[in-house]
Amino acid sequence: MPVLRPLHTGWTVRAAAAAPPGDTLLVAGAVPVAGPLPATVPGCVHTDLLAAGAIPDPFLDDNEVRLHWIGRTPWLYETVFDADGITGDRIDLVAEGLDTVATVTLNGTEVGRTANQHRGYRFDVTGLLEPTGNRLSVRFDSAYDYAEHVRDTLGSRPNAYGEPFQYIRKMACNFGWDWGPTVVTAGIWQPIGLHAWSTARLARVRPVVTVTGSTGRVEVRADLERTADAPLRLTATVGGVTAAVDVPAGALEASVVVEVPDAELWWPRGYGAAKLYELRVELTGGTEPLDTWTRRIGFRTVALDTAADADGSRFVLRVNGEPVFVRGVNWIPDDAFVTRVDRARYAERIGQGVAAGVNFLRVWGGGRYESDDFYDVADELGVLVGQDFPFACAAYPEEEPLGGEVAAEAREQVVRLMPHPSLAMWVGNNENIWGFHDWGWPAELDGRTWGEGYYLRVLPGIVHELDPTRPYWPGSPYSGDPAIHPNDPAHGTMHIWDVWNTHDYRHYATYRPRFVAEFGFQAPPAFATLRRAVSDEPLTPQSPGVAHHQKAIGGNDKLARGLQGHFPPVTGIDDWHWATQLNQARAIAFGIEHFRSLKPLCMGTVVWQLNDNWPVTSWSAVDGDGRRKPLWFALRRVYAERLLTFQPHDGAPAVVAVNDTPDPWHAELDVRRLTFDGTPRAKVTVTVAVPAGGAVTVPLPPEVATPDNPAAELLIADLPGDRATHFFAEDVDLTYPHPSAAVTATRADDGVDLHITAHTLLRDLAVFPDRVTPTATVDRQLLTLLPGESVTLHVHGTTETDPSAWSTRPVLRTANDLTTH
Ligand code: BMA
Helix, strand or coil, rough: CCCEEEECCCCEEEEECCCCCCEECCCCCCCCHHHHECCCCCHHHHHHHCCCCCCCCCCCCCCHCCCHHHHHCCEEEEEEEEECCEEEEEEEEEECCEEEEEEECCCEEEEEEEEECCEEEEEEEECCCCCEEEEEEEEECHHHHHHHHHHHHCCCCEEECCCCHHHCCCCCHHECCCCCEEECEEEECCCEEEEEEEEEEEEEEEEEEHHHHHEEEEEEEEEEEECCCCCEEEEEEEEEEEEEECCCCCCCEEEEEEEEECCCEECCCCCCEEEEEEEEEEEEEECCEEEEEEEEEEEEEEECCCECCCCCCCCCEEEECEEECCEEEECCCCCCCHHHHCCCHHHHHHHHHHHHCCCCECCCCCCCCHHHHHHHHHHHCCCCEECCCCEEEEECCCCCCCCHHHHHHHHHHHHHCCCCCCCEEECCCCCCHHHHHCHHHHHHHCCCCCHHHHHHHHHHHHHHHHHHCCCCEECEEEECCCCCCCCCCCEEEEEEEEHHHHHHHHHHCCCCCCCCEEEEEEEEECHHHHHHCCHHHHHCCCHHHHHEECCCCCCCHHHHHHHHCCCCCCCHHHHHHHHHHHHHHHHHHHHHHHHHCCCCCCCCEECCCCCCCCEEEECCCCCCCCEEEEEHHHHHHHCCCCEEEEEECCCEEEEEEEEECCCCEEEEEEEEEEEHHHHHHHEEEEEEEECCEEEEEECCCCCCCCCCCCCEEEEEEEEEEEEEEEEEHHHHCCCCCCCCEEEEEEEEECEEEEEEHHHHHHHEEEHHHHHCCCCCCCCCCCEECCCCCEEEEEECCCCCCCCHHCCCCCCCCCCCHHHCC
């Protein structure tokens, strides 16, 4: 059998400048870096320097700005290892990922040079190894130097962020983004090791999975690499069924089909179980096992229905034939240092999405082809994934050396990810087709390439050739036809950014989109996250650290503009923090409730964005330390499979019931109009009967829908575990009561139960436990209580039972308290 030997120990890193090893080096006028330092592999230079105490944490205060020299410095990684006992016809050095411009040397012999973070490499090192004392060196040249050289050679092209990320195949957001720090990394970012093998190996395995009737079918297409022409046998086993095929001497390709009768289907969450099967592929020569390959697969079909219809052209994801309303979030790399994101972290973060009702993650194109850990978690949880090819917000050259790298990485990644049933579609890029249309690129490009050939020809060709089961869509956004504006709401996917940039969030209601692949609204991170990252004294909305942890152009001004018309102006960090977080939750909930009420005209909403990659004010629902913002709690309500919402209908509020489940929904509910002091004014019992997957609008009688005093009344519709409310005016125009409640706290198993009884109307009641104990979490937020109503909130991770710790600002907040000082 072949031997796999990881080479993950004994590594050091030092700046690869002229100074002799072991000397202290002054790099680019920055802090002295002693060398060599111990290095972690897989890892990166920033985290190595951080672990050695050589740099301050780039995530804290404005340390980031003093560490840019790291990305402009060449770095040398080295280890020494023994290789006794490693034998085979061939010995390969396998580097699954190098970040990015690397020269690999073994015992003084250069074995390869690379310039693409998104590829893996296999170097034949047969005959170069000694039994002991082998020296492996990987030198990383500055990604900036490489990118700027390519730019100067091929000609500069437009870019939304002013860093040269489109001239190098390296994660774009590593150069900074409007939510992320500029930390240009270098390092061995994926596993590296020796692979010794003889006769033949499985160079590439492509399981093409289809379903016909109740039969699951896998066609396993294998490419072989050989050192001998021997006849071989390829065997595949799945679901207790085995099939095998003889591979003639010298053949470099083979395929075998396995059919599983009565296969259990893989379903996205909400539709059935996410059933996974283990697929095992073996290559043997005579009786000798030569290689094995094992992955989990799922039997399911996936298709994009983009047919023209009376409203334009739709964008409907069908899984096993069922149209799925996409309740999605955009996913960015979960850490600016991606090698810190392990399987547990993926499980936690994706789990937070799922707990909010999310059934779809869009892996955004400024990041990476996500890891197998990411896809394993999505496979298990029944979460669908749209994977962008990594191109974002810039014009990308199509000439060499980039054209060949793009094709090579795409071929590799399409094959790597094709076993995962969660992968539902490939998307060509983020906003580049839109950019070409609307951001003045043609004049600036003056005929130079910008990536169109990738998105419209190269990438779809590769997906079609290697993984014909997966839909491909050229861009996000894209309208399906080059003659139609790429962001046309009536066709395909769109991004809505005018709300955040220039318009009030009520503007979402003017759109009738087919599928919203991005729309977002900012808020600061949880207070404990902000406080950990920023040491400003005093901490204010404008203080330097808070400003540094806001990367969007005019971000804090847009936050303030977004409050106008909704809340009075706020001063002071506590009111700013609460008002902007609440307004973010309100804005996105408003958009989603509107878009979902348009079902089936609109069949998907993908919120920008689920997560962050450091502590920052951004559009995220979960911040860089993993704390949930109020937006997360709002999502959990508006992303429920069954949504009840009040929407305008013929000039008055009506009830819209949206049912994303495969079962009919039948409910009787009371809709009440009340004054803020709880006095009933009118009531109607509404019968809601929504077919599976449907949405219905139920108009309300005028005596319920029409307030006597719009400033002091609300509508309430209660379902078990859910309450929909409607207010007849903006908060700033409401005559809220000054909030008053009785709060007691009692110890519970793993924390504290807070018993809250409203003495007045409490709108959007939120308790912020991180203000009491930084690691504490609460189970519910943004509740609206009428006078006399009670709720028990569970706070996990605290022992604080003094009610006064829980009953006052800034821990306990309501919408009322922003307008009734
Ligand atoms: C869209 C995204 C990202 C960006 C976000 C917020 O353009 O695709 O590029 O972070 O808007 O501005």
